[in-house]
Amino acid sequence: MIRQSKKSTSWTLVTLGIAMSLQLGRMPWTVLALTLAPFAWRVTAELKHWKPIHRIVRYIALGLALASLFMSYGNMFGRRSVVSLLTMMLTLKLLETYSVRDARLVLSFSFFLCATQFLFDQGILMPIYGGLVILSALIALTQLQRDEAFSDRTRKPVINLSTLAELRFSLRLVMLAVPIGLMLFMFFPRWASPLWGIPESTLDAKTGLSDSLAPGSIEQLFMDDSAAFRVKFKGQVPRISEMYWRGPVFWKFDGRAWRAGFMGSNIEANARPLARTAPWNYTVQMEPNERKWLFALKYPATVPHNARLSMDYQMFSRTAVTQLREYSVASDPNFIDSPELMQELRAQALELPDGYNPLSRRLAEKFRAQSSSDFAIVQRVLNHFNEEEFHYTLQAPPLGRDSVDEFLFDTRRGYCEHYASSFTVLMRMAGVPARVVTGYQGGWYNALGSYLLVKQSDAHAWSEVWLPGSGWTRVDPTSAVSPMRIEQGSLGALSQPRHILDFAWFRNMRNGLDIVQQRWNDWVIEFDAGSQSRLLTPFGIKDLNNGTLVVIMIIACGILIAILFPFMLRIRGPQKTDPLRKLWHKFLKRLEKAGFKWHASLGPMELGAAAALQLPDSAESIGRVTDVYARIRYAPTPPLFEELKDAIGQFRPTRSQSQRS
Helix, strand or coil: CCCCHHHHHHHHHHHHHHHHHHHCCCCCCHHHHHHHHHHHHHHHHHHCCCCCCCCHHHHCCCCHHHHHHHHHCCCCCCEEEEEEEHHHHHHHHHCCEEEHHHHHHCCCHHHHHHHHHHCCCCCCCHHHHHHHHHHHHHHHHHHHHHHHCCCCCCCCCCCCCCHHHEEEHHHHHHHHHHHHHHHHHHHHHCCCCCCCCCCCCCCCCCCCCCCCCCCCCHHHHHHCEEEEEEEEEEHHHHCHHHHHHHHHEEECCCCEEEEEEHHHHHHHHHCCHHHHHEEEEEEEEEEEEEEEECCCCCCECCCCCCEEEECCCCEEEECCCCCEEEEEEEECCCCCCCCCHHHHHHHHHHHCCCCCCCCHCCCCHHHHHCCCCHHHHHHHCCCCCCCCCECCCCCCCCCCCCCCHHHHHHHECHHHHHHHHHHHHHHCCCCEEEEEEEEEEEEEECCCCCCEEEEEHHHEEEEHHHHHHHEEECCCCCHHCCCCHHCCCCCHHHHCCCCCCCCHHHHHHHHHHHHHHHHHHHHHHHHHHHHCCCHHHHHHHHCHHHHHHHHHHHHHHHHHHHHHHHHHHHHHCCCCCCCCHHHHHHHHHHHHHHHCCCCCCCHHHHHHHHHHCCHHHHHHHHHHHHHHHHHHHHHCCCCHHHHHHHHHHHHCCCCCHHHCC
């Protein structure tokens, strides 16, 4: 067994640490603790020179690790659970990694672990993460190769290369591979769907809108500034106050939480606006959300490919959105949704659980008695929110069983879901059909890229009521309490920053830099089979088929290899310059400036004698330098290195009189 050196062990640990860094943030705390424990033990063992851990202890650690995985995830069929298993097994492998072979296994699987992270995120920073893993792994593999090469020597040479030298060597190797990688990226035939497609049953939880609504569910997204989707408009751009991006529609209320109804989400719409008269035309580039929801303004006149429009005018993808998806929509806000309401839907839109919120029911009956129409009831409730001491805030107190009563009569502090839920309940108690809609409201317009950025913090909830002659009509009770939320977006409604770095200028800078991610999405993430077939259109070649792509790829890679082959031959491993040799060359350069032409065939004493004859004014200092250099090189008891350094530092040769003339 060839044992690895301390330096190669250190680089192996660094490589694995970088590779698993992203996955650590996705682990439950128990799995995280049992993953970090072996890693921390191995780092400490290297520092303290501990002996390898006993085999029985390793088996116990393995059993605890597997038990924690099953207890945390419940199964081993999701991406997070499988990748967490891989991460945990790699850290446990460190407990027995003391040979070159085992270290190479850890590094090889670190590459694989790095690749799995692209299943979760394909953002612009991911290539940097992958590059760091590759560079550190190449350094570690170089060290392991060196350990193996010198394993049969009784006395191994001392190779004390700088980290910068190691990085330069690894970077040269990577740069040689980049052109070939680009050719493969551009011309390797692609499938219409990703090769790494994952069955819907294995999808795991992801932040974003939920399939239910309860107090605090949207409030939690307010701190999340990650992108939900981006929108490019063609022609007319609606005002911010009109940008309600429609998502899940909720019909059923159990006293605390709202959920979707079967008919509204499963039966397709029987009518839609005319596409040719729709005023809003736009393209949505949606980030993966692992749901089937597609967001659009009301009311969609066109439906993207492989999608459907439900009866409550929510768009659904046929498959879960597990990768970046782009689709075009035309919307008409003037379309009348359900001019006649089916009796079954009316019953669902008025249904409430018995025995909940008695105070709210009496308030709704009072408003009903004071109003002449359903529209008047809507205005009466909105006026109530506006005139009473209600507050729009993130610091909403927790609510109990009669959540609507407690909100309307006690706390009066809440976020958009509090107002949408209580308003809808009051409408139903007053006999007005109503439902809750969730989605996003507003967005940030990026002038550099001419697109609208909608973030998770723009998540919003509002109500819709059915009114005779108008059909389903949007009513946003939040606007009665905080109009700035609707006019300026979610962050414009709060006077206090969310956290220590929540400054307007910082948010604007971050939103502006999103154009880098948007361009990455356009040029890299969305480079699919269709884009590949049109790659050579500017050169008059249209619709490349797979056979043509393979031929072009082989020819291009062959040309690149022929060009790069001489550079491959010139690559040498990282070398450390001899400090004594560096000082001697410094001495020779000063002699050249003084007019002395030296030859490589001359030894140090011969060179010194020849230089002293040509530069007699500096003969004494030349003799001192050559004498010290020769004794350091060849004497059994050499002088100190600093003596030569001082001699050369003080050496200032001057040209002889004959040379000056």
